[in-house]
Amino acid sequence: MEQASLRDLNEPLIDHAEGQFFLNEAFKIIMEEVLSNGTDVKQKVCEWKEPEELALLLDLGVRETGEPRDKLLQRVRDVAKYSVKTSHPHFFNQQYGGVDYHSLAGRFLTEALNTNLFTYEAAPVFVLMENEVLRGLRQLVGWTEGDGIFCPGGSTSNMYAMNLARYQRFPEVKSQGVWALPRLSIFTSPESHYSVKKGAAFLGIGLDNIIFVKVDDRGRLIPEDLDEKIELSKSQGAVPFLVSCMSGTTVQGVFDPLDHIADICDKHKLWMHVDACWGGSVPFSKKHRHLMKGVDRANSVAWNPHKMLVAGLQCSALLLKDTTNLLKQCHSANATYLFQQDKFYDVNLDIGDKSVQCSRKVDCLKLWLMWKAVGSMGLEERVDKAFIHARYLVEQMKKREGFQLLSMVAPVIKERMMKQGTMMVGYQPLGNKVNFFRVTVFSPLLSQKDMDFFLDEIERLGKDL
Amino acid sequence: MEQASLRDLNEPLIDHAEGQFFLNEAFKIIMEEVLSNGTDVKQKVCEWKEPEELALLLDLGVRETGEPRDKLLQRVRDVAKYSVKTSHPHFFNQQYGGVDYHSLAGRFLTEALNTNLFTYEAAPVFVLMENEVLRGLRQLVGWTEGDGIFCPGGSTSNMYAMNLARYQRFPEVKSQGVWALPRLSIFTSPESHYSVKKGAAFLGIGLDNIIFVKVDDRGRLIPEDLDEKIELSKSQGAVPFLVSCMSGTTVQGVFDPLDHIADICDKHKLWMHVDACWGGSVPFSKKHRHLMKGVDRANSVAWNPHKMLVAGLQCSALLLKDTTNLLKQCHSANATYLFQQDKFYDVNLDIGDKSVQCSRKVDCLKLWLMWKAVGSMGLEERVDKAFIHARYLVEQMKKREGFQLLSMVAPVIKERMMKQGTMMVGYQPLGNKVNFFRVTVFSPLLSQKDMDFFLDEIERLGKDL
Numbered sequence: 001m002e003q004a005s006l007r008d009l010n011e012p013l014i015d016h017a018e019g020q021f022f023l024n025e026a027f028k029i030i031m032e033e034v035l036s037n038g039t040d041v042k043q044k045v046c047e048w049k050e051p052e053e054l055a056l057l058l059d060l061g062v063r064e065t066g067e068p069r070d071k072l073l074q075r076v077r078d079v080a081k082y083s084v085k086t087s088h089p090h091f092f093n094q095q096y097g098g099v100d101y102h103s104l105a106g107r108f109l110t111e112a113l114n115t116n117l118f119t120y121e122a123a124p125v126f127v128l129m130e131n132e133v134l135r136g137l138r139q140l141v142g143w144t145e146g147d148g149i150f151c152p153g154g155s156t157s158n159m160y161a162m163n164l165a166r167y168q169r170f171p172e173v174k175s176q177g178v179w180a181l182p183r184l185s186i187f188t189s190p191e192s193h194y195s196v197k198k199g200a201a202f203l204g205i206g207l208d209n210i211i212f213v214k215v216d217d218r219g220r221l222i223p224e225d226l227d228e229k230i231e232l233s234k235s236q237g238a239v240p241f242l243v244s245c246m247s248g249t250t251v252q253g254v255f256d257p258l259d260h261i262a263d264i265c266d267k268h269k270l271w272m273h274v275d276a277c278w279g280g281s282v283p284f285s286k287k288h289r290h291l292m293k294g295v296d297r298a299n300s301v302a303w304n305p306h307k308m309l310v311a312g313l314q315c316s317a318l319l320l321k322d323t324t325n326l327l328k329q330c331h332s333a334n335a336t337y338l339f340q341q342d343k344f345y346d347v348n349l350d351i352g353d354k355s356v357q358c359s360r361k362v363d364c365l366k367l368w369l370m371w372k373a374v375g376s377m378g379l380e381e382r383v384d385k386a387f388i389h390a391r392y393l394v395e396q397m398k399k400r401e402g403f404q405l406l407s408m409v410a411p412v413i414k415e416r417m418m419k420q421g422t423m424m425v426g427y428q429p430l431g432n433k434v435n436f437f438r439v440t441v442f443s444p445l446l447s448q449k450d451m452d453f454f455l456d457e458i459e460r461l462g463k464d465l
Numbered sequence: 466m467e468q469a470s471l472r473d474l475n476e477p478l479i480d481h482a483e484g485q486f487f488l489n490e491a492f493k494i495i496m497e498e499v500l501s502n503g504t505d506v507k508q509k510v511c512e513w514k515e516p517e518e519l520a521l522l523l524d525l526g527v528r529e530t531g532e533p534r535d536k537l538l539q540r541v542r543d544v545a546k547y548s549v550k551t552s553h554p555h556f557f558n559q560q561y562g563g564v565d566y567h568s569l570a571g572r573f574l575t576e577a578l579n580t581n582l583f584t585y586e587a588a589p590v591f592v593l594m595e596n597e598v599l600r601g602l603r604q605l606v607g608w609t610e611g612d613g614i615f616c617p618g619g620s621t622s623n624m625y626a627m628n629l630a631r632y633q634r635f636p637e638v639k640s641q642g643v644w645a646l647p648r649l650s651i652f653t654s655p656e657s658h659y660s661v662k663k664g665a666a667f668l669g670i671g672l673d674n675i676i677f678v679k680v681d682d683r684g685r686l687i688p689e690d691l692d693e694k695i696e697l698s699k700s701q702g703a704v705p706f707l708v709s710c711m712s713g714t715t716v717q718g719v720f721d722p723l724d725h726i727a728d729i730c731d732k733h734k735l736w737m738h739v740d741a742c743w744g745g746s747v748p749f750s751k752k753h754r755h756l757m758k759g760v761d762r763a764n765s766v767a768w769n770p771h772k773m774l775v776a777g778l779q780c781s782a783l784l785l786k787d788t789t790n791l792l793k794q795c796h797s798a799n800a801t802y803l804f805q806q807d808k809f810y811d812v813n814l815d816i817g818d819k820s821v822q823c824s825r826k827v828d829c830l831k832l833w834l835m836w837k838a839v840g841s842m843g844l845e846e847r848v849d850k851a852f853i854h855a856r857y858l859v860e861q862m863k864k865r866e867g868f869q870l871l872s873m874v875a876p877v878i879k880e881r882m883m884k885q886g887t888m889m890v891g892y893q894p895l896g897n898k899v900n901f902f903r904v905t906v907f908s909p910l911l912s913q914k915d916m917d918f919f920l921d922e923i924e925r926l927g928k929d930l
Binding site for chain 1: 474475476477478479481483484485487488489491492495496499500501504511513514515516519520523525526527528529530531532537540541544545547548549551552554558559561563564565566567569570572573574576577578579580581585586587588589590591592593594597598601617618619620621624628638639640641642643644645648649658659660662663664665666667668669670671672673674715716769771777778779781795796798799800801802803805807808809810811814821822823824825826830833834836837838839840841842843846847850853854857876879880883889891892893894900903909910911912913914
């Protein structure tokens with residue numbers, strides 16, 4: 001009998017008591033290793049191991065039989081130990097450092113509920129909540145109506161904007177493909193995020209059809225050059241359809257002059273997309289929102305609250321000014337097993353067909369709970385403090401003798417820093433310049449003494465170089 | 466002075482003690498509401514509310530000021546209360562029901578670590594772990610080498626396969642776009658997942674260039690018709706480049722005859738992609754792996770462990786036979802701020818450029834920890850039990866008088882079921898047939914009496930119809 005090798009059919013394969021005990025123990029380890037030790041400036045940011053050594057330590061291979069509880073809990077501890085502590089105040093490496101406990105509670109709840117955001121029936125709370133959070137974000141952009149969706153990361157949000165811009169201009173692309181269209185061209189600055197390239201390649205538009213507009217000496221896109229390049233592209237037989245500009249460039253944090261760019265987009269009737277994944281949170285700040293003046297004139301905005309607002313990876317909103325249901329028209333496939341039209345509730349609440357995903361994680365709860373916890377004023381404070389820290393850092397660097405923004409020795413300093421585990425910060429070349437360190441200082445866990453630590457530590461690590 | 470409105474600069478904006486207390490309390494609510502009550506058959510699967518009523522109950526609007534701890538904890542409780550309990554044994558609605566506590570511990574740890582999977586420096590543990598998990602999955606497919614990546618859902622995995630197939634045949638598409646290519650055609654069955662359509666539209670190939678191959682009376686793609694349609698498409702001037710076939714169709718769970726399809730793909734030199742998002746777990750089972758015989762001859766396989774293996778949303782692997790680094794060549798943009806070539810470790814471990822995402826969540830840990838906990842044998846048991854439950858259900862339905870697979874009254878029964886909250890199951894039309902219920906019965910929490918409950922409940926809800 002085929003059931004012989006299986007346990008009794010009336011006994012589930014999951015033991016709830018044992019499972020919940022395990023989860024409780026794992027939670028304690030997370031609290032201790034990741035959230036207490038992992039945010040303690042007296043502890044290391046990373047525990048560097050060479051890949052071969054780490055693979056051995058972790059014993060990663062999967063096997064036929066399972067392992068006992070204690071061994072599994074040790075694995076939880078090991079994963080925590082050897083992972084980078086991205087919430088540590090000395091993690092200056094990327095734009096997702098820091099932690100917010102309300103957001104994290106929202107993330108744990110999201111995982112436990114294991115909900116797919118496609119229909120009201122399957123996700124009643126989150127369909128309404130996403131709608132409300134998007135409304136709140138749009139309001140900050142300056143729109144009283146519109147549309148939007150949370151995407152798995154900013155690159156996807158930017159790609160969605162590209163697809164929407166193309167579809168709005170040439171709806172036949174959905175059925176006939178790019179062959180039915182004239183050659184298109186996209187305009188962006190060389191400082192823009194690499195997702196413009198990835199999007200153009202993925203969507204079948206091609207890297208050669210991205211036209212890079214000149215930037216000024218501070219890295220801002222020059223509207224006059226944009227205008228000229230658009231004219232030039234037209235004269236060469238292409239059809240410009242999209243300008244993708246930046247609020248907060250990836251490397252330097254530069255804000256393009258949106259108002260002037262909007263004038264050019266108006267003139268040529270082009271879709272204006274603002275990649276505000278990094279800088280998008282400045283509208284929370286009365287002091288800094290001028291940096292995005294004109295954003296309300298855009299057609300779409302990509303904004304990652306998992307960056308400056310510390311909502312946790314991933315949380316990326318694509319906001320749209322559109323009120324014609326473009327998102328759904330562009331992306332829908334009308335699958336009958338999900339989006340039945342004879343339901344007993346308003347099927348406009350079945351938002352899944354706005355996405356090119358089918359499984360779509362709930363990314364709104366963590367932001368919503370954090371927003372409820374600290375209010376818009378609390379988020380404003382975070383933005384303002386990030387600017388103050390950045391300004392302080394620049395001032396102090398200027399004061400310190402021998403301290404230079406650019407450094408030939410960045411890779412060596414970086415290696416020493418990683419192996420000692422004292423802090424993490426990224427470096428990179430810029431244009432024809434040599435390497436420099438790109439410090440991100442927005443985490444709400446940061447204090448001014450962490451800025452001083454950063455400077456002291458760079459000096460210490462590089463003093464013999 | 467601008468700092469006046471801000472708190473002391475040496476005081477972080479996050480209060481760790483308060484934050485950790487909150488997280489602890491939220492964790493207790495999650496354990497109680499979601500994992501204990503939420504999996505208890507004596508409790509409801511859903512607490513149905515009309516959208517307007519629910520919006521009022523939840524008070525979703527965000528405001529200027531934050532809220533006190535108790536109010537926020539009540540919000541956590543409310544979100545849990547009004548959300549669908551997808552782990553409940555009577556949630557038969559979609560292919561992500563059920564819970565695994567080890568996986569969930571991995572998910573909480575993932576969230577707390579907040580890691581972006583792009584470089585070894587930022588994600589040392591997870592770069593190695595993803596590699597190992599992908600190796601384990603590839604082995605089940607029958608490949609001793611190859612490549613792969615975790616994607617945000619199966620639709621994205623399928624889209625990646627489409628882009629890779631196109632790029633391998635016509636690498637110039639990356640720079641020049643689709644205009645440089647002859648008109649392409651894609652072959653799939655009408656039973657395939659809607660992501661083939663979404664992918665073709667998104668990638669600029671167009672819905673009209675998808676050619677639907679006939680299926681037999683059980684819903685399996687007919688290889689002879691595939692061969693004919695490929696010939697026909699060629700004769701019409703198109704260039705066939707991809708066959709996307711199914712292991713576990715979305716609605717009926719049908720497995721296409723992969724071995725025969727591979728013969729046709731070999732003959733015409735087409736990329737063979739297997740969408741095994743749903744059925745991909747059968748290779749764990751010695752009894753059922755024959756359903757995917759020939760899968761090793763494919764070029765790519767999409768497989769969602771968040772479905773039959775209950776790894777939790779989202780966990781979708783794209784597996785590739787390719788050993789030429791096609792994934793990276795196709796998707797890379799070589800951003801200098803992440804993928805510096807002068808690093809002090811092997812930069813081949815910086816896997817981020819294989820993705821079209823920049824922020825990419827860690828989706829391997831939950832599967833790895835679960836796999837370590839129950840072993841391949843434990844996962845085999847889950848697959849086998851899912852088949853036994855499904856077979857039992859069919860047998861019992863045949864025995865019950867008046868019980869029919871197809872039902873004119875599905876929408877009415879569904880409405881009653883949702884409003885009473887006793888269980889959830891999806892319905893849909895199939896071809897020219899009226900609605901029927903699509904029951905998913907793979908959760909490791911299920912027992913045979915849940916199958917009996919399902920049948921009794923359908924009878925009870927529909928007895929007056």
